[in-house]
Amino acid sequence: MVRKLLIAGNWKMNGLLAEGADLAKGIAGEVKKMGKLPCEFLVCPPFTLLTTVKKSLRGAKVALGAQDCHFADKGAHTGDISPAMLKDIGCQYVILGHSERRANHGETSELINVKAQSAYRNELKAIICVGETLNERDAGRAVEVCTKQILDSVPESATYQNTVIAYEPVWAIGTGKVPTTKDVAEIHAAIRKTLARKLGKSNANRMRILYGGSVKPSNAAELLSLDDVDGALIGGASLKVEDFIGIAKNACKC
Numbered sequence: 001m002v003r004k005l006l007i008a009g010n011w012k013m014n015g016l017l018a019e020g021a022d023l024a025k026g027i028a029g030e031v032k033k034m035g036k037l038p039c040e041f042l043v044c045p046p047f048t049l050l051t052t053v054k055k056s057l058r059g060a061k062v063a064l065g066a067q068d069c070h071f072a073d074k075g076a077h078t079g080d081i082s083p084a085m086l087k088d089i090g091c092q093y094v095i096l097g098h099s100e101r102r103a104n105h106g107e108t109s110e111l112i113n114v115k116a117q118s119a120y121r122n123e124l125k126a127i128i129c130v131g132e133t134l135n136e137r138d139a140g141r142a143v144e145v146c147t148k149q150i151l152d153s154v155p156e157s158a159t160y161q162n163t164v165i166a167y168e169p170v171w172a173i174g175t176g177k178v179p180t181t182k183d184v185a186e187i188h189a190a191i192r193k194t195l196a197r198k199l200g201k202s203n204a205n206r207m208r209i210l211y212g213g214s215v216k217p218s219n220a221a222e223l224l225s226l227d228d229v230d231g232a233l234i235g236g237a238s239l240k241v242e243d244f245i246g247i248a249k250n251a252c253k254c
């Protein structure tokens with residue numbers, strides 16, 4: 001089953017207007033130079049940069065995504081952004097259930113499930129994040145935790161076209177620590193098995209499962225060569241053009 005690699009940048013809460021425009025222009029320039037692309041590119045800047053980044057990416061095959069959304073299309077939700085607004089502004093993707101939102105904003109898998117359904121209604125693809133904490137891994141519960149998060153966070157209506165999964169061990173995010181390839185392979189295989197149980201084999205075999213957590217140019221080739229790893233969700237290294245593009249070049253041999 002051929003699944004095109006997705007190289008996705010999660011800029012988190014970084015970038016003022018000028019920096020965001022420069023980063024997006026830098027990425028766009030490098031992607032244009034590559035010509036025929038063996039992978040897909042996506043950047044997910046903060047809400048405030050979406051319009052600027054969209055303009056700066058013009059002409060380059062780089063998709064635009066947001067880092068979260070509310071489940072409602074509009075209404076009395078001070079400070080929130082709806083999927084309809086994201087679609088309207090030109091987003092194709094939205095990250096949901098990132099561990100920083102699960103931990104810092106108390107987001108549950110059930111809420112993420114409802115947000116994903118709302119994203120689908122607005123023709124956005126959901127990148128649904130799962131991953132265990134260090135305590136959970138040390139207790140030998142990594143597979144169990146990720147399986148439960150998939151079962152609860154992924155809607156019944158998820159398909160390979162509207163959903164991407166990101167496995168991001170919480171302890172690997174922004175720490176420079178990366179699981180062994182054996183551990184990554186084990187979790188990705190368990191996730192695909194769970195997706196097959198929930199959504200059927202055909203969807204599961206075509207759905208992309210990204211790895212995220214301290215991905216950099218030097219470890220990208222090894223991680224992304226694993227059978228069930230279909231791309232990367234990149235935090236820190238997505239903020240530098242050479243690192244983001246270096247990851248893609250090393251992983252996709254482009």
Ligand code: PEP
Nearest residue numbers: 173174212213214235236
């Ligand atoms: C992330 O937060 O999605 C992430 C993977 O961060 P980093 O690459 O910095 O570990």
